[in-house]
Amino acid sequence: MDARLSFQADRHPADRGQNSLRAVPEPIVRLTNFTRAFGDNVIISDLDLEIGKGEFVVLLGRSGSGKTTLLRTLAGLDDATGQSVRIPGSRAVVFQDARLLPWKKVWRNVALGLRGLTGLVRDKAERALHEVGLGHRLDAWPLTLSGGEAQRVALARALVREPELLLLDEPFSALDALTRLKMHELTLALWQAHRPAVLMVTHDVDEAIALADRVLVLDQGRIVTQERITAPRGERSDVARGLRQRLLSALGSGAEHASVIPFRQSHEAFA
Amino acid sequence: MALLVLWEIASRSGTIPQRTLAAPSAVLTTMFQMIASGELPGNLAVSALRVISGLAIGVTAGLILALVSGLSRAGEVTVDPLMQIKRTIPTLALTPLFIVWFGIGETPKIALIAFASIFPIYLNLYSGIRAVDVRLIEGARSFGLSRFELIWHVILPGALPSLLVGLRYSLSVAILVLVVAEQINASAGLGYLINNARDFMRTDIIVVCLMVYAVLGLGADWLVRIIEQRALVWRPSNVAS
Numbered sequence: 001m002d003a004r005l006s007f008q009a010d011r012h013p014a015d016r017g018q019n020s021l022r023a024v025p026e027p028i029v030r031l032t033n034f035t036r037a038f039g040d041n042v043i044i045s046d047l048d049l050e051i052g053k054g055e056f057v058v059l060l061g062r063s064g065s066g067k068t069t070l071l072r073t074l075a076g077l078d079d080a081t082g083q084s085v086r087i088p089g090s091r092a093v094v095f096q097d098a099r100l101l102p103w104k105k106v107w108r109n110v111a112l113g114l115r116g117l118t119g120l121v122r123d124k125a126e127r128a129l130h131e132v133g134l135g136h137r138l139d140a141w142p143l144t145l146s147g148g149e150a151q152r153v154a155l156a157r158a159l160v161r162e163p164e165l166l167l168l169d170e171p172f173s174a175l176d177a178l179t180r181l182k183m184h185e186l187t188l189a190l191w192q193a194h195r196p197a198v199l200m201v202t203h204d205v206d207e208a209i210a211l212a213d214r215v216l217v218l219d220q221g222r223i224v225t226q227e228r229i230t231a232p233r234g235e236r237s238d239v240a241r242g243l244r245q246r247l248l249s250a251l252g253s254g255a256e257h258a259s260v261i262p263f264r265q266s267h268e269a270f271a
Numbered sequence: 272m273a274l275l276v277l278w279e280i281a282s283r284s285g286t287i288p289q290r291t292l293a294a295p296s297a298v299l300t301t302m303f304q305m306i307a308s309g310e311l312p313g314n315l316a317v318s319a320l321r322v323i324s325g326l327a328i329g330v331t332a333g334l335i336l337a338l339v340s341g342l343s344r345a346g347e348v349t350v351d352p353l354m355q356i357k358r359t360i361p362t363l364a365l366t367p368l369f370i371v372w373f374g375i376g377e378t379p380k381i382a383l384i385a386f387a388s389i390f391p392i393y394l395n396l397y398s399g400i401r402a403v404d405v406r407l408i409e410g411a412r413s414f415g416l417s418r419f420e421l422i423w424h425v426i427l428p429g430a431l432p433s434l435l436v437g438l439r440y441s442l443s444v445a446i447l448v449l450v451v452a453e454q455i456n457a458s459a460g461l462g463y464l465i466n467n468a469r470d471f472m473r474t475d476i477i478v479v480c481l482m483v484y485a486v487l488g489l490g491a492d493w494l495v496r497i498i499e500q501r502a503l504v505w506r507p508s509n510v511a512s
Contacts, residue, residue, distance in 0.1 A: 075413050076413070077409060077412065077413055091413070092413070092414065093410070093413045095406070095410060097406065099406055099407055099409075099410035101407060101411070101424065101425060101428070102505050102506075103428040103429070103431075103503075103505045104424070104428075104505075105505075112411065112414055112416070112424065113411070113414040113415055113416045113420065141504070141505045142505070143505065143506070143507045144507070157414070161414070
């Protein structure tokens with residue numbers, strides 16, 4: 001309960017949590033006072049965010065917390081004129097559904113939008129597919145791939161562009177647990193090899209702890225808390241327990257189930 | 272098969288008079304005679320040419336209109352209402368008007384076929400373009416595709432299955448309209464053969480022509496199926512086979 005109070009305190013603009021968001025060396029993403037609303041419905045309000053070069057940031061949030069909206073802005077898919085938004089020119093997105101074009105063979109999906117001679121483009125695409133372990137499915141049709149394979153292709157398609165910013169929109173949430181773990185390893189390996197800055201959106205706390213340099217919790221369009229994880233990946237079981245607790249309570253901070261009558265109260269009412 | 276045998280027996284025994292319906296054997300004999308004399312192939316070619324030219328014009332027009340109205344807002348506002356109005360007019364009801372405009376030669380026949388085959392292409396391609404998964408478009412857009420690349424790599428291939436459905440409808444409509452259009456004062460073609468045969472009560476010739484119409488329809492369907500198998504290899508049903 002104490003933890004929860006302190007996180008709610010974090011939501012005031014002048015607190016330490018917000019300030020520390022700016023303390024990133026060489027930021028390649030910088031949003032200042034970013035607000036996004038559809039009509040009267042404010043999705044994101046007054047959000048400050050910086051992402052450093054090569055940093056792996058995980059954004060946690062419940063459904064409707066505005067995390068997808070934020071990601072779309074960073075992907076340049078939503079118009080952000082009149083706002084202070086700085087994003088790098090080379091970005092790539094991996095969506096929750098792989099969004100491969102079913103009428104293009106796997107390697108052509110990876111090569112989509114790459115410019116240059118067909119032979120060179122194919123070489124590049126092939127190398128990227130080998131890197132994600134799909135060297136044997138270059139000429140497969142996307143609809144014949146399994147969910148995990150499709151996401152690997154989507155990863156290859158993103159990385160072949162050598163992006164400065166890699167955006168992952170709940171990329172593994174539709175996969176089974178074992179495949180998801182394998183994909184975590186792959187993602188980390190690729191990130192270490194290519195060093196893009198990563199912003200990954202998820203609602204899986206364990207996934208966040210396993211992958212991130214920094215975890216942000218988004219709630220009702222604001223960043224309510226952030227945790228920097230310094231322990232090396234794979235040796236995080238010691239910090240994980242406390243971290244998990246804190247992140248979960250931060251996630252729950254806005255979820256006062258107003259419509260649910262607590263059992264004790266109703267009991268008292270009958271007494 | 273049993274039906275054919277019954278039909279043959281009934282004809283031979285005189286239960287079905289020759290003037291009502293010719294016996295299958297008579298139909299076959301007539302057919303071979305008509306093929307041998309060149310009467311059937313010649314007239315079939317005339318009819319086929321009508322369908323092909325009518326379709327070529329109609330399909331092209333339908334394609335262009337659907338692209339204009341599917342790919343641009345301004346095009347949609349201009350083209351779509353007109354097409355919806357056109358849809359409510361049964362093509363065959365225009366026959367008298369087309370005769371007044373184009374006379375009784377080949378032109379009104381081809382014009383009718385063309386006019387009738389526009390709409391299935393238009394409607395299917397247009398809705399196909401509109402139904403392309405926005406998530407795919409968005410995904411492709413996030414990789415920096417230009418508008419032209421987006422249309423070429425995403426929208427058109429995505430709309431292709433619908434276009435082929437439209438093509439199939441167009442073909443069958445074209446053949447239907449052909450039958451009616453050929454009743455207009457034709458001096459050659461399958462319709463001319465049928466009209467002539469009617470005047471002489473040659474039911475055998477009429478049945479032969481009906482068979483040819485059926486074969487045309489089947490052939491058209493087969494053609495689209497071949498195109499589909501080539502163009503839609505990526506579909507799971509095609510991939511598996």
